[in-house]
Amino acid sequence: MKIRRCLVFFSLYRCDENPAVYDLHLVSPDGMTYSQPSIVNGRTDVVSVTPWLAPVVWEGTFSATLLDGIYQRQNISVAATVFAVGKYIMFLKDFLETAEQHFFVGFRVHIYVFTDRPNEVPEVKMGAGREVTVQSVPSSNRWQEISARRMELIQKLIEERLINKVNYIFCLDVDSKFHGRWGAESLGGLVSVIHPGYYKDDRSKFPYERRPTSRAFVAPADGDFYYCGGAFGGLVQEVHLLAKTCRKNFEDDAKDGIEAAWQEESHLNRYMWINKPSKVLSPEYLWQDFKPKEPEIKIIRFSGVIKNYAAIRPN
Numbered sequence: 034m035k036i037r038r039c040l041v042f043f044s045l046y047r048c049d050e051n052p053a054v055y056d057l058h059l060v061s062p063d064g065m066t067y068s069q070p071s072i073v074n075g076r077t078d079v080v081s082v083t084p085w086l087a088p089v090v091w092e093g094t095f096s097a098t099l100l101d102g103i104y105q106r107q108n109i110s111v112a113a114t115v116f117a118v119g120k121y122i123m124f125l126k127d128f129l130e131t132a133e134q135h136f137f138v139g140f141r142v143h144i145y146v147f148t149d150r151p152n153e154v155p156e157v158k159m160g161a162g163r164e165v166t167v168q169s170v171p172s173s174n175r176w177q178e179i180s181a182r183r184m185e186l187i188q189k190l191i192e193e194r195l196i197n198k199v200n201y202i203f204c205l206d207v208d209s210k211f212h213g214r215w216g217a218e219s220l221g222g223l224v225s226v227i228h229p230g231y232y233k234d235d236r237s238k239f240p241y242e243r244r245p246t247s248r249a250f251v252a253p254a255d256g257d258f259y260y261c262g263g264a265f266g267g268l269v270q271e272v273h274l275l276a277k278t279c280r281k282n283f284e285d286d287a288k289d290g291i292e293a294a295w296q297e298e299s300h301l302n303r304y305m306w307i308n309k310p311s312k313v314l315s316p317e318y319l320w321q322d323f324k325p326k327e328p329e330i331k332i333i334r335f336s337g338v339i340k341n342y343a344a345i346r347p348n
């Protein structure tokens with residue numbers, strides 16, 4: 034009895050000191066009812082665990098009620114970053130309005146909007162416990178730089194405002210809309226989303242950076258999945274390390290006169306090959322509107338809108 038009390042005290046103490054422990058200690062709220070889980074019946078059309086035993090989240094593999102109960106009890110806070118530089122500001126209204134309907138509903142959410150057009154940020158009514166902060170950033174005449182500089186700005190945001198204050202963060206593309214629940218099932222230490230464009234391809238076909246001179250290099254026989262640059266997240270400490278590493282590698286490459294094939298997405302893929310994500314989100318979590326729905330996609334939760342690159346990018 035004595036030992037047990039001591040363990041409980043230890044875990045609570047650690048939770049207060051280090052939010053990273055929250056992810057490991059899942060307490061079910063009293064009186065929670067949900068369908069009995071089965072270990073012999075479930076999705077058979079998709080793989081729901083990686084070779085390093087991280088869950089791959091698909092509709093039908095989790096109980097939303099149970100997960101909401103567990104994480105609401107922890108009173109977690111979730112930050113999200115979204116960049117709307119130049120003409121991409123046009124996507125922000127739909128992004129924010131649909132986030133209100135589907136993104137961590139019932140949780141404390143703080144969305145950080147980075148833009149060079151703060152006066153054009155739309156007014157969107159936010160629910161209780163949810164807020165938006167607008168941060169000004171310089172514009173650029175190269176879209177590649179806007180996309181890649183996100184890692185630096187995410188690193189700084191975490192260092193200056195989030196570390197030890199917020200539990201989780203997700204970094205999302207603005208030219209997208211939420212269509213279905215994106216909630217506590219997506220929480221994890223390091224979280225990555227499988228890109229909808231390549232998930233049935235052989236790894237040798239993935240658009241990784243293939244030049245060995247780049248710090249984003251992945252050899253043709255290497256790589257697990259091709260992950261999206263447009264959505265990733267996890268505990269703020271983990272995302273801080275990811276952003277800091279990808280930023281440094283991107284900048285060191287630039288000093289050597291090399292830019293990875295898909296900018297920060299290439300560096301993210303290299304990072305995830307070495308540092309395995311502890312939770313992988315299926316392409317339900319970032320689909321593309323121009324792609325017909327595949328049979329294994331039971332729900333599209335978040336999807337990139339169709340856009341005319343020539344009309345909206347600065348170069």
Ligand code: UD2
Nearest residue numbers: 116117118121176179180206207208261262263295296298
């Ligand atoms: C892919 C990735 C994107 C990024 C890029 C490589 C997905 C769905 N998208 O999309 O995340 O890794 O390849 O660089 O995985 N932005 C602006 N203003 C601009 C240009 C970009 O604000 O003028 C921001 C905006 O938040 C946008 C993001 O950067 O959502 C990515 O740019 P993109 O959507 O043009 O990149 P794309 O479609 O090639």
